[in-house]
Amino acid sequence: MKKNTLLTASLIAGTLVASAGVSWLTSRLSAPAIASFNMKSTVDAFFDSASRRSLDEAQTKALSERFNASLEASLRDWQVRHRGLILVAPAVVQGAPDITREIQTDVARRMKEGA
Secondary structure, eight states: OOHHHHHHHHHHHHHHHHHHHHHHHHHHHSOOOEEEEEEHHHHHHHHHHHHHOOHHHHHHHHHHHHHHHHHHHHHHHOOOOOHHHEEEGGGGOOOSSSHHHHHHHHHHHHHHHHH
């Protein structure tokens, strides 16, 4: 009788450990990547660069629209590739990698291709 009780307890404990392991693994694999992005410095750098160019109102509007579309596409692509969540830098105290430079580089590439 004691042998059956010990075997049953061992099976239950093993099942609980296996279940906990599967739950932990599932939560780790499904958790989104979290990163920070400094939107303000990116937009400020764009407007600083654009202000140094001699553009009329229509050209400025077209350039701004191209920048906005490039920025949105770059952020969306990063989120899809990394199954991620991007937070603006002021909302992050610590612990999230900063992807600002990566996004800025991608936006610059997109802007150059669209020129």
